[in-house]
Amino acid sequence: MYEVVHAVLPPVAKLYWRPRIEGLENIPSSGPVIVASNHLSFADSMVIPFFVPRKVVFLAKEDYFTGTGIKGALVRGWFEGIGMVPVDRDDTKAALASLDIALEVLGRGEAFGIYPEGTRSRDxxxxxxxxxxxxxxxxxxAPVVPVGLTGTEKIQPVGTTFPxxxxxxxxxxxPLQFRxxxxxxxxxxxxREVTDVIMNEIQKLSGQPFAGVYNERPAEA
Structure with a gap:
């Protein structure tokens, strides 16, 4: 499924959004790599996989993979097609499980995408x-490639249906090397020190002002 989706959607996305891509040569063509990005929108997990020439695995809510019927199959196929892996975010051990999954991905020599902020910035x-x-x-x-995204919050604002x-x-x-x-x-x-180094590099790329605090995921209604 990934090969089919990746062959079709990235060219369409490039024509539709005409994004400005800088530093793509910094992504190693093979071997394990951590792609660490700022997080502005749900669309971030589409933008990065679309424009990186190798598969980047992100984690997604397990709910996206458990739907039934035609709609459930389409949603599941979409998320699998862009390289996402399910994780139960409501499990009390979800954070540890996520790290285990990430290490498995890196252990296979693949690229793993992560948002160190934890959840998207709303301001x-x-x-x-x-x-x-x-x-x-x-x-x-594995080396860490910092990523700075700008403008993705305008692709699909909260409350909208289509990009x-x-x-x-x-x-x-x-790439940042810490070995x-x-x-x-x-x-x-x-x-703590490694994380701060990574965030400083992300800030240089995104130009965002530092909040100086952790971002908390809002409680669901």
């Missing part, structure tokens, strides 16, 4: 990164 600021991204980098040894045209820019920074850099450093300190 345009860049929120403090959570340390899961550093755990992945330090555990796997809109928008001026979208995707900037890929140079062996923090040997002997206490784990908590190492994860």
């Amino acid at each position: 345009g600021r860049l929120y403090r990164g959570r340390t899961g991204v550093a755990h992945l980098a330090l555990t796997s040894g 809109r045209r928008a001026d979208v820019t995707v900037r890929f920074g140079e 062996d850099t923090y040997d002997g450093v206490p784990a908590g300190r190492a994860r």
